[in-house]
Amino acid sequence: MDKREKLLLLHRVLRGRRKVMQRILTCDPQLENLLHASPHELMLHYQLPETFALTLFHELQEERHMAVLEQDMQQFQTLTCFDDAFPAILSHIPDPPLVLYAAGRIELLNRQPAISVVGTRQPTTSASAKIAYILDPLAAAGWTIVSGMAKGIDSMAHHAAIRNGGNTIAVLGSGLRHVYPRSNRHLFDCLEDGQLVVSEYYPDQHPRQHHFPERNRIISGLGFCTLVIEAKKQSGSMHTVMHALEQGKDVFAIPGDPYEDQTAGCHQMISDGAGIIFEPGQLLDEWERNKSKWIQFI
Helix, strand or coil, rough: CCHHHHHHHHHHCCCHHHHHHHHHHHHCCCCCCCCCCHHHHHHHCCCCHHHHHHHHHHHHCCCCCCCHHHHHHHHHEEEECCCCCHHHHHHHHCCCEEEEEEECCCHHEEEECEEEEECCCCCCCHHHHHHHHHHHHHHHHCCCCCCEECCCCCHHHHHHHHHCEEEEEEEECCCCCCCCCCHHHHHHHHHHHHCCEEEECCCCCCCCCHHHHHHHHHHHHHHHEEEEEECCCCCHHHHHHHHHCCCEEEEEEEECCCCHHHHHHHHHHHHHHCHHHHHHHHHHHHHHHHHHHHHHHC
């Protein structure tokens, strides 16, 4: 078994717990000792609690894990931090994913310009017009639109890319065998067929509440900037914005009706220093000014 297969196995056995995986990789960068060490050696070499090391040892020996992993690798594309094809733009963010499962056109991960688009699950009636006005020209110009396939703004952003013959990536908060929300099954099928769906969770993992703010760092990480269409003051979009800022990405927001709760978050971001977007040419100009910074990741 090569090192990437060992990492995929470890990822499944540990259910994607990155902190433990990162500790193991720090101690054993090539995972040379992972499958040959005794429980005591795992404890000492990887600095693990005794009971945890014992459990890990037995789980790694379970043939069922490898059998399911082989099925996953046949059904889906896999990328690990060991692979040359792993997107460089993600390798440079704080807390990068170590494993990605993908369905669709995996080459989209290395396409720029890509813009991360987020917003509320309960958009206003004017949201579709905002998206058509701002995103349609970008999609038609070949930009990749990255979002999270949630209800509302996310789904509308993906549809904007599809109807304009553009590119779009959905980053899920669940494994690829568990489409969430279920009402987006048709959208998932469209993305899998001609676009790209990715997840850092192994395919059988059900969605969990903490997965969604966690996956937001990948959404922001894949774009050269983040655009908030509509958002309440307390929303998941704010998590994506915080990740974007931590990653050194610019954040932009579209202003809206001051009486609408769904635009209050955008106004707060603009007040705090986010760029204000009135028309798509601003984003086209932003890419031209900054593309030399991001072109290295193509």
